[in-house]
Amino acid sequence: MSFKTSSLRDQxxxxxxxxxxxxxxxxxxxxxxxxxxxxxGIVINRPLDxxxxxxxxxxxxxxxxxxxxxxxxYAGGPVQGERGFVLHxxxxxxxxxxxxxxxxxxxxxxxxxLESIAAGKGTPDALIxxxxxxxxxxxxxxxxxxxxxxxxPANLDxxxxxxxxxxxxxxxxxLGINLDLLTxxxxxT
Numbered sequence: 394m395s396f397k398t399s400s401l402r403d404q405x406x407x408x409x410x411x412x413x414x415x416x417x418x419x420x421x422x423x424x425x426x427x428x429x430x431x432x433x434g435i436v437i438n439r440p441l442d443x444x445x446x447x448x449x450x451x452x453x454x455x456x457x458x459x460x461x462x463x464x465x466x467y468a469g470g471p472v473q474g475e476r477g478f479v480l481h482x483x484x485x486x487x488x489x490x491x492x493x494x495x496x497x498x499x500x501x502x503x504x505x506x507l508e509s510i511a512a513g514k515g516t517p518d519a520l521i522x523x524x525x526x527x528x529x530x531x532x533x534x535x536x537x538x539x540x541x542x543x544x545x546p547a548n549l550d551x552x553x554x555x556x557x558x559x560x561x562x563x564x565x566x567x568l569g570i571n572l573d574l575l576t577x578x579x580x581x582t
């Protein structure tokens with residue numbers, strides 16, 4: 394039996410309490426792309442012990458630039474953990490490598506946006522992550538079918554304005570769900 398699923402682009406994936414995968418346990422992931430070929434997203438609630446100044450120093454960027462916006466860096470997922478991704482509100486400034494997820498959200502992978510953010514000239518609504526979450530063709534659909542994830546429309550206030558530790562429960566509450574009331578035990582009939 395086959396069925397066509399709708400795209401989960403611009404959705405949050407909320408891990409279910411019974412998920413015990415170290416990469417995704419207690420996470421909320423913003424889905425940037427989803428098609429019959431697979432899916433790609435950024436985990437938005439796993440802050441690293443790393444700030445933008447240290448990341449730029451590691452990348453050997455221009456030393457003369459003072460860091461005015463030393464924001465938190467996140468663990469975006471287990472794939473390509475050394476590669477940077479910036480989720481941000483779309484704006485007029487053209488970055489070298491930007492993918493438009495929606496009319497409001499873009500994903501940029503070029504260093505020019507990091508330098509702009511550090512200089513205090515970038516968009517205030519931006520989340521910087523190392524790595525991403527990826528699923529092969531049909532994998533995410535199977536995981537959702539197996540009740541590993543809940544999905545809901547993304548909320549930009551949750552994505553850009555809430556503290557990381559509040560994002561999981563806030564995303565679930567948009568569905569009217571209190572994750573603290575769900576059991577981590579799975580039953581089979």
